[in-house]
Amino acid sequence: MQNDELLIQKENQVFDAIVIGSGISGGWAAKELTERGLSTLMIDRGRMVKHGQDYPTENKGPWEFPLRTKMNLKEKKEIYPIQSRSIFLNESTKHFFCNDNEQPYSTEPGSDFTWIRGNQVGGKSLLWFRQSYRFSNHDFLANKRDGVGADWPIRYKDIAPWYSKVERFAGISGNTDNIEQLPDSEYQPPFEMYQCEQDIKSRFEKQYRDKHFIIGRAAHLTKPNREQVALGRYNCLARNQCQRGCSFGGYFSTQSATMPAAMRTGKLQIASNSVVHSLIYNSKKNRVAGVRVIDSEALQQREYFGRIVFLCASTLGSTQILLNSANKHFPKGLANSSGVLGHYLMDHNYNTSAHGFIDGYEDEYFSGWRPTGILIPNFQYRPELYRKHYKRGYQISGSAYRQDWRTMAASEGIGKSFKEKLQQPGRWGFWIGTQGEMLPRHENQVSLHSTKKDKWGIPQLHINCQWSENERLMMEDACETMQAMLKNLGLSEVSGQVTSDKYPPGSAIHEVGTARMGSDKTSSVLNGYNQSHDIRNLFVTDGSCFVSSAVQNPSLTFMALTARAANYAANEFFAGRL
Template sequence: MALNEDFDVIVVGSGMSGGYAAKEFCEKGMKTLVLERGKMTEHSVDYVGENQNPWDMKHRDRVDPKLIDAEYPVQSTCYAFRESTRGFFINDKENPYSVEDGKTFAWLRGDQVGGKSLMWARQSYRWSDLDFGANKADGYGTDWPIRYADVAPWYDYVEKFIGISGSAEGLPQLPDSVFQPPMAMTCVEEDAKAKIEAAFPERNLIHGRAAHLTKPTNEQSSLGRGSCQYRNQCERGCSFGAYFSSVSATLPAAKNTGNMTLMSDMLVERILYDVETGKATGVRTINRKTKESKDFTAKVIFLCASTLGTVQIMLNSTSEHFANGFANSSGTLGQYLMDHHTRIGAQGNYPGFEDKYFAGRRPNGIYIPRFSNLGNETDAEFTRGYGYQGGSNRASWTRALGGKGFGEELKKELHQPADNWTFRLQGFGEMLPRAENRVTLHPTKMDNCGIPQIHVDVSLADNERKMRIAMKRDAVAMLEAAGCTDIQAFEEEPVPGHCIHEMGGARMGIDPETSVLNGFNQCHDVPNVFATDGSAFASEACQNPSLTFMALTARAVDYAAAKMKEGNLV
């Protein structure tokens, strides 16, 4: 589309939420402008690390330590950061941010069309009324203005399009999705499942629920997507389109309508506001390459720039009417930032099954849903709960990397798998929403486009620390029940941001005096502006949030489009 078009909608961001917003608006006939601060990325064409063997790469899929220190000190702490994926990560030196003295925060970011949907771990779990009702039940945070029944049909809708592999379990705390066939467990995982569930009947070891196609539908195939090939190179990009990303699925669907204009390297500086109408008129952008400023106008704006990205834009959109940030009459903008706390659990050797191995490199594992504080506890040690991700492994030739040995004897040994299987459980715990965990704009530090840097002040509290004691203890107990030997509990510093599940900052709520958004992700103060990424969340459950991002986005688009047709948002 030509840039002189009169746009109906501006979508800021092209990742998990932005891609879905673009698809939905375009399919409803809306002329949609998608603005992405990162570089252009084309499906398949720009997956430079795909199919590369370690020995074919200059640094054997590792990144030069000098380059890490100079340009990627934060991004390099991500599990997916390697030579083959470095181009997907933002350059820390060129994109600084500020953290409160004495605290740490890892802002892990994508730097391209598609955002983090190209590098995510693809774990996809619904939330339940246990999650949406948690704030009201225990008094932390503000009550969500929605419940599971409001989101359930949108979960269905999104899952049918993106494709989720998994198994139906009938667990009230983890509602089932619309599933494609699950990725099979290993023999060790099946054995562990039987033993753990026998020892702890309230705990369930289930298939990981992942956004990988195992039996593509006609709709998915029509977009050029195919079945997972079990390569486990997902963070490099997948030309098969086997895992969901906006680059392989939602953006192509939007493009097919002819209603989308997509612009990369366009940083949104602020939202433009008309005090006479009480509505936003568009956005002001800065071209990252030329530093040229340009305004774009539209009837409706959807902020999908990631949790911190959206909050930064809103905080920077000050005016006489909104002196403390856009749509911030409540004063809560930037507050209640959350991230899951992880890097804790246990691992051990799994005896037996020495005559068994596995085929392929399954990009998935097992999941143990939350089992604490489900409503029948009489003396809870902490509030809310946690789940576990993990699985079994039997090391191959890669166990020799960095080790000793050489020659024919070593080669002969490495033709066989390791002597034993291992089993690992890693916990993911919920952080309570607290006003003191917040994001502001730094008063003096700017980025290279002249926009104030975000300043993050977030830390764990006593509830999370108490929860972590139980997370480690329960992981050990389950491995013991499974019969593991040489069990080792592990715990690393829980740096907020490392889980890459940031939520909060522009939370939804019933009361405009205590929240930024209503139950349709719509700003209380400005009816034609919506935020549908993680910034909208009033709490964070313990499940991975991306599936809920997309479900709430599709729901909000449906609402906004209906209001536009009624003339209420124009």
């Protein structure tokens, strides 16, 4: 079945399931529900993107762009003032980022939240950084142990089989490391460390016996299995073009993996260019009956109906829909009898880095652009390991690199000799940076603006989210710790910086929380299966369900939670309880 045959606008059919959003979570919901036999409609506010066809800049060389892939400053300022904060936005990737003028939001004074969005079928699965790590039981227990935030309603054993399921399908490269706080995945062969990284690893493990130095785990195929090849996916070629779209399917995305898997069931239909306004609530049955959308181009309203609704529109997108679905039965937002919807917004703190140079290795270089680096897992993962002046911890990621003309362009020199210098590789450098946990705080929240609306007449989100003293102290400590590490490992010209004032929450693009899970329905929106406490046929499986952020990249957990929730929903559906 071709993509065009899946697209619908008006439809009288009542679907077994409606999935709102088509990114990492939405794609998994569609795959799992259709494979269980449920007729499924996937709705997305953006245009259709066809795998291998709608990647307009794929394979283009830098010389084929007017500014060598750099953005026109006027366009950057006028169309992408927020999106341009992402390191991934440039002339070769802009087709996957939203127009900030069309989708504005406001922030509280003192808050400058960065909301990065990819509004097309496939969502940010076409843009993500693909680092894939399991949460450990320590992460699910963290809130309970130190008394900050609510307790997760699940533990590692509940989600471990689902991690395995999604890893086998998605394809995760990595190495078996046997680390307590970072459980192993089911792997394809890992990418290699550079020789200088291997030597640093040896020195690191001798000096820091309580810490680990490993290759990063990434959703890139290095040895595709039979199912992946059947879907048309092949080895990652390390081309460094991931955010443009990959026709090889070398990295996991909705387009390369979950959508074609759902399509082959014959149970999937897609409504693209459909901006979800609100959910339709049947008060007599206490069920969500369907979805009210606005055509993104014609601005006409239409409705779709289904027996189950999976809300996977992104952390802030899903919360906006629930808030805008308020009615007399749920005046503070649909399924929000607890009153916590919109609260406890979190992101990861990227605000510390350190750098040094590695002497020697002049005869070493690398081939291709490895899509991952090294990782030092969180070594403050239990309360007894915390620093005395702040709670929780951080992981450290980074990479060695060889200087080239780009990194040496600002160095001293002039004329012929300078140009000749730029033609030769320079020194080896080593960069590391943190990914720190952000505590769940009630005051970090999103709400609907009282007067401002977007072009579709939907109230804008108003965001109040700021770093706390805990996050600032963590970054200051991390900066000192990382510089000491690099010096102890023998690097030269070591420096570090803290950038908390430069990069506000949202900058990591790992926003989570706002519709959290919990065992207590008076203080949470969802139960342990991502099912609404208030409305049985409503599920929310994107990052909004998180109770804490941990330090790991969240997308692998989005996948596992979604697959688990879809299995539960299908069982409940066939048992007649939904």
